Amino acid sequence: MMRSAANRLFCLALLLMVVPVAACGTPVIRSLSTAEPGAGEVFTVSLAVEGMTLGGVVETLPDGYTFAGTDHPDDRVLVRGQRVAFAVTNETSITYSVQAPASGSGDIIGTWEDFIAESHGEIPPSRVAVDGIDVPGAGDPSPADARAGSPCTALIAVAGLLLVAYRGGRR
Incomplete structure (x- = not known):
């Protein structure tokens, strides 16, 4: 009888860790026509939007x-300086153009908000560098910051450790 209760408790703990991990998927994915535009060149940024009925995306362009x-x-686009906001209503893609400066590099960063699902998150950064020359700036993340994992990574690790610990105890 005790074994059955322990199994139920383990399954419940595993379920509570797997459900948030499954929900960590990013519903917005960015792709660039080029990550190394020429000086003054206009390039295309495409956002693939998955399963968002009503929400928004805010993109921040490098200086x-x-x-x-x-x-x-x-009427569903707002531009303020380096930030561009898009209202999303059942779109599956958004495409916009960016003009590169004479020189410089940086990350295009973005966030999304799904009003119906009441969820939000970040779009992974996309590095751009004029003519492929990457110039580190004051606002660029340090290598240690770049290695930091997402909260989903931690949940996956804990779920895996619980699974290994549970399986190890059954021998």
Whole structure:
């Protein structure tokens, strides 16, 4: 009888760790037409949006890079300096253009918010460098910051340790 209660407790603990891990998927994925534009070149940024009925995406461009337009409806786009916000209503993709400066590099970063699912998150950064010349700036993350994992990584690790510990005790 005790074995059955322990099994139920273990399954419940594993379920509580696996469900958040499954929910950590990013519903917005960014791709660039090029990560090494020429000086003054206009390149395309595409956002693939998965399963978001109503929400928003905010993209932040590196210093010197300029928003150059979008095919998204004008009444659902807001540009303020280096930030570009898109209202999302059942879209599966958003495409916009960026003009590169004469020189410089940086990360395009973004966040998303799904109002229906009441969830939000970050879009992984995309590095851009004019003519492939990557110039570290004051705002660039340190190598230690770049290695830091997401909270999902920690949940996966804990779930794996519990599974190993449980299996090890059954021998």
